Amino acid sequence: MSDTNSFNQAIIDEFRANEGKVGGGFAGVPVVLLSTKGAKSGKTRVNPLAGQPQDDGTIYVFASAAGSPKHPDWYHNLVANPEVEVELGADKYTATATPVTGAKRDEIYNRQKEAVAAFADYEQKTARLIPVVALTRKGG
Numbered sequence: 001m002s003d004t005n006s007f008n009q010a011i012i013d014e015f016r017a018n019e020g021k022v023g024g025g026f027a028g029v030p031v032v033l034l035s036t037k038g039a040k041s042g043k044t045r046v047n048p049l050a051g052q053p054q055d056d057g058t059i060y061v062f063a064s065a066a067g068s069p070k071h072p073d074w075y076h077n078l079v080a081n082p083e084v085e086v087e088l089g090a091d092k093y094t095a096t097a098t099p100v101t102g103a104k105r106d107e108i109y110n111r112q113k114e115a116v117a118a119f120a121d122y123e124q125k126t127a128r129l130i131p132v133v134a135l136t137r138k139g140g
Contacts, residue, residue: 011048020089026050029116032059033087034135036097038073039080047074050119051088051135052112059088059135060100060108066118067125075131086135095135105132 014022015033022031032051035044052060063075078084078097086095100108109132113120123130 008046008048012046015048015087020087022048025118030088032061032135034061034074034078034097035085035087036074036077037081037083039077044085045074045077047072049074050112050116052108052115053088057137059086059095060112061133061135062109062112062119063131063133064119064122067122069126069128071128071131075133078133083138084135086137094138096138098134098136100132100134105129108132 011022011024011026011031012033015031020031026048030051030053032049033046034049035046037044049061052062054060063071065072079099082097084095084097086093099105109119109123109130112132113123119130
């Protein structure tokens with residue numbers, strides 16, 4: 001397992017053991033577990049992500065990859081297969097993932113930078129526009 005996979009697995013394990021609460025760099029940040037289907041492999045992959053839950057149940061997540069020059073694999077997977085599984089706290093459900101664009105994307109990302117300063121750093125590290133994705137619960 002790579003260091004990233006080990007790091008992610010530790011967060012996933014902590015999340016599931018504590019009904020969505022995690023410590024370390026994610027302490028106090030709303031965290032969601034996003035399960036995507038591999039675009040090429042078809043395998044399910046789980047990634048812990050900082051989320052921005054909304055009153056209507058939508059959750060926004062950010063394909064920052066910590067400022068990497070490339071989008072994270074999970075982003076490519078959900079573009080290819082937009083039906084995803086979301087875990088928020090003890091709740092697990094199917095959702096549809098939809099990239100957010102334009103002024104709405106900018107507004108949501110700016111809110112995330114205010115809430116979690118690291119997202120401003122990620123934006124500074126990369127020339128790419130960091131995608132924002134809306135996760136909308138299926139079936140109400």
